[in-house]
Amino acid sequence: MPLDLSDRVQTVPPSGIRRFFEIAEERDDVISLGVGEPDFATPWAARDAAIASLEAGKTSYTANRGKRELRERIADYVADGFALEYDPADEIIVTAGASEAVDLAFRTLVDPGDTVAIAQPSYISYEPGVIFAGGEVLSVPTSKADEFTLTVEALESAGADETDLLVLCYPNNPTGAVMSEAELEPIAEFAREHDLTVLSDEIYAELTYDGEHTSIATLEGMRERTIVFNGFSKAHAMTGLRLGYALGPAKAINAMNKIHQYTMLSAPTTAQHAAIEALDSCDEEVREMVAQYDRRRQFVLSRFREIGLDVFEAKGAFYCFPEVPDGWTAEEFAEGVLREEGVAVVPGDVFGAGGEGHLRVSYATGLTDLREALDRIETFVEEHV
Amino acid sequence: MSEREVLELLRENARYSTADIARMTDLEEDEVAAAIDDLEAAGVVQGYQAVVDWDELEEERVRAEVELNVRLDRETGYDDIAERLARFPEVTAFRLVSGDYDFDMEVEGDSIREVSQFISEKVAPVPEITQTVTHYVMTSYKENGIEFGDGEEDDRLSFSP
Numbered sequence: 001m002p003l004d005l006s007d008r009v010q011t012v013p014p015s016g017i018r019r020f021f022e023i024a025e026e027r028d029d030v031i032s033l034g035v036g037e038p039d040f041a042t043p044w045a046a047r048d049a050a051i052a053s054l055e056a057g058k059t060s061y062t063a064n065r066g067k068r069e070l071r072e073r074i075a076d077y078v079a080d081g082f083a084l085e086y087d088p089a090d091e092i093i094v095t096a097g098a099s100e101a102v103d104l105a106f107r108t109l110v111d112p113g114d115t116v117a118i119a120q121p122s123y124i125s126y127e128p129g130v131i132f133a134g135g136e137v138l139s140v141p142t143s144k145a146d147e148f149t150l151t152v153e154a155l156e157s158a159g160a161d162e163t164d165l166l167v168l169c170y171p172n173n174p175t176g177a178v179m180s181e182a183e184l185e186p187i188a189e190f191a192r193e194h195d196l197t198v199l200s201d202e203i204y205a206e207l208t209y210d211g212e213h214t215s216i217a218t219l220e221g222m223r224e225r226t227i228v229f230n231g232f233s234k235a236h237a238m239t240g241l242r243l244g245y246a247l248g249p250a251k252a253i254n255a256m257n258k259i260h261q262y263t264m265l266s267a268p269t270t271a272q273h274a275a276i277e278a279l280d281s282c283d284e285e286v287r288e289m290v291a292q293y294d295r296r297r298q299f300v301l302s303r304f305r306e307i308g309l310d311v312f313e314a315k316g317a318f319y320c321f322p323e324v325p326d327g328w329t330a331e332e333f334a335e336g337v338l339r340e341e342g343v344a345v346v347p348g349d350v351f352g353a354g355g356e357g358h359l360r361v362s363y364a365t366g367l368t369d370l371r372e373a374l375d376r377i378e379t380f381v382e383e384h385v
Numbered sequence: 386m387s388e389r390e391v392l393e394l395l396r397e398n399a400r401y402s403t404a405d406i407a408r409m410t411d412l413e414e415d416e417v418a419a420a421i422d423d424l425e426a427a428g429v430v431q432g433y434q435a436v437v438d439w440d441e442l443e444e445e446r447v448r449a450e451v452e453l454n455v456r457l458d459r460e461t462g463y464d465d466i467a468e469r470l471a472r473f474p475e476v477t478a479f480r481l482v483s484g485d486y487d488f489d490m491e492v493e494g495d496s497i498r499e500v501s502q503f504i505s506e507k508v509a510p511v512p513e514i515t516q517t518v519t520h521y522v523m524t525s526y527k528e529n530g531i532e533f534g535d536g537e538e539d540d541r542l543s544f545s546p
Contacts, residue, residue, distance in 0.1 A: 017544045024543045032543040039539065124546045173546075295394070295409040302408035344543050367398075371405065 012128045016350040031373040033361045034344040038237040043285035049277030064261040066094025073279040090250040094267045098231035098244030104256040110135035117160040119150040119168040120352030141354035148177035152186045161194045171204035171316025174351045174360035178316040181214040188219040198226040204317040206235035209294045236278045241271035296363040303374040318364040325385045341376035391420040399433040438533045453488035454516040475503045
C-alpha cells in the first residue's frame, strides 16, 4: 500500500487542543490565556544584531554544534546563572529550539523497548518524542497535594525504578510549579540508586519568582547522568527564532550531535547572531520581563482566589493551574468559558496524568487583557457555579 | 521598598487602581493607598498626566524645544532665571542641562504664532538671556516611554503548547 504510515506515527493521537482552536476561530473577541509563549518581542538589541548579520550576509551554515562564540557565551551564562559548568568544546550543542534538543536526546538514548518515565502534567512533546524514538512511556503523575512537585513516592508508585530515563521539567509547564534543591535531592538519590539517566528541561529556569532556580545536574553524582535543556524562547522571548541548547557529558552531546548533523546540520544562523547579542547585552530586558511576569502572576493568583477557584501558588514559568469547580471536567469548563465568554484556556488533561480537573492559564499577556479575561471568567463562574 | 514598587507601577500606568496594585504586589489595598499618599506628601509624585499623541487630534497643538543661553552675574543664578521663566503656563518643561547651552525649555501653544510671540516677547527680552534657538516639534514618535503608533498586533496563535 502506498503511503503506509508507520505505527509509531499512527500511535500518537492528534493534539488535544485542535478542537479548541476551531472554537476560538468562531469569535473575534477572544482573549487568549492559552498561549505558551511570551507576549514580549525579542529585545531590540538582539533583533538588531540579527538584522545586522543579515545585512553583512552572514547566512551560511555554522558549525554543527553552533557557533563557537555562542557556545562560549552559553557556557558563561549557565555557569553564572545556575552553577552549571560545561565545556563549550564538546558539552554544549545549539539546536533549533529546546524541542529539537529533547528529540535528539530521546533518539540518542532510547532503544526499542526502553521505558521513559515522564513526570506529568508536562509539556506535550515528551510523550510523542519517546514514541517516535521507539520507546515506551511511563506516566508519573504529580498532584496538587505536592504542589505538582515530583516526589519519590510518586516515582515508586508509578514503578519508575524499572525505567531507563526520567524526564522532568521545572519550572513546570503547565502548572508553574518549581522544585527547590531540598525537593530535588531525593529525586537525585532515586536516580542514582536506580541508575536512571535524567533529562531535565529547564527552559523556564530564568522565570523563577521565589528564590533561585536549582538544576538537578548540580546535585552530587548527577552531572554524569543528566542532560539539561534550555534555550532562548522563554527568557529572551525568541520563540520564532527557534534556538535552544543541551548541556551534558561529552559522550551524550557528541552522540546527539551525530543525529543533529545529519538532520538539522546547524541551528538557524540568524538566530545564533541574535542569541549572542541577547546574552551579551539584554540582561536588563530579561529582568524587566521577569518582573512583569511576576506582577501578573500575583494578579492572576489573587483574582482566582477572589473568584473562588482553588489555585496553588505557582512560582515559575508563566502559568498558573487553577482547579475547575466541583461537577465540571476541565474540558467542559474550558469549552464553556471559551464559547460563552471568549476566554481561551487549556484543559489540564492535555498535559497528561495529574492534569485532569485543572486549567492551564498563561499570564504571558498584557495586564489590560488579563484583567478583562479574569472578569469574564468571574462572570462565567457566577452564572454557572 | 513597597513604596518603590508602587512607584514603579504608577510610572507604568498611573491609572492602575489601588486594588489592582495590591493584587500585583504583596501589599494590602490600604497599604497601597498609604504608600501613594506618602509618595505624594513627600513630593516624590508631583502629578499624573495623560500621554497624548497630538497628531491623532484634529486641532493643532504646537510644541517647541527651546535652547536658552544665559549670562549669570553676582545677583542672578540659574535658579533665579528658572523660577522666572518656569512660571509661564506656556512652559511645559524647564531643565538645566550640560553642553552647548544652559537651559532646555519646552513650550506649548495653539499656533506657531502664539509660541513664537511668547518666545520673542516673554523669553528673549529677559536680560540674562543671550541667545535662544527654537526647534518646533514636527512629529513625536515616543513620549514618556510610550511608543506612538497602532502598537504591534498580537499575532500569536491563540493556543500553543
